[in-house]
Amino acid sequence: MTAIFADRFSIVREDLHRRFGGSVEAREIDRVVDETIQAHTETSTVDEFLPVLVEREARAVLFEMGVKRPEVLFASKNNAARAQLAMAYLRHLAGDKIYARSVAVESQIDVDPLVLQVLEERGISTNALYLKEDVARTAHRADVIVLLGVDETPDMPGKRYEKWDLKHPRDLEQVRSAADFVESKVRELIRDLGVEL
Structure with a gap:
């Protein structure tokens, strides 16, 4: 399979790893995708x-x-x-049972150092925090899109939307307070999704 052709399926592969990575081994997901691509490319006109x-x-x-x-x-x-706090807490509490992403609705900037400090104070890994441009999928929808302190809906399809009223924290105490709020909301969301911890 040529690199250009394989690239057409990169989003499909990424989405399926996201969806099934908690219960199916990565090599098995890749095998299923590769076999399906092979079968369709051999017969498709x-x-x-x-x-x-x-x-x-x-x-x-x-x-x-x-x-x-x-x-x-x-x-x-x-x-x-805010989104980085929520993503970190969800990954900390649910592990691989729920897939979490974060996105900026306006402009992407670096993760706030105060957020990193508060997460480290609480023993929550910051390794999973990332800055990545996300692209809308035509056939892929998040189960829940949580809007944190914003009204604008990102150009991402979702099955359900929630709004968490949370102002952007400006100092260390505000970040700690935001972290407390986010932890409570994330625990509620995990229960709502029916995921057992």
Whole structure:
């Protein structure tokens, strides 16, 4: 498979790893995707919709092999504090049982050093925090999109939207207070998604 052709399926592969990575081994997900791509590219005369067909068929196979894990997308203005706190707490509390992402609805800036300090004070790993441009998927939707202190909905499809009223924290005490609020809301969200810890 050429690199250009393989790249057409990179989002499909990424989405399926996100969805099934908690219960199906990575090499098995890749095997299912590769076999599905191979089967469709050998028989298809029109390849415009191949990624959608591959995603649907591979997802059906993976449903038989494991459990689809819920996905939560946290969105804040700059993805520097609130969304990063929420993502860190969700990963800390739920581990691989829920897939968490964060995104900026306006402009992406670096993670606030005060957020890193507060998470480290509480023994929560900051290794998973990241800054990454996210792209909308045509066939992929997060289970829950949480808007933290913003009204703008990101250009990301979601099955359900929640708004958490939380102002951007400006100093250490505000970050600690925001972390307390976020922890409480994240625990509630985990229960709501039916995930046992």
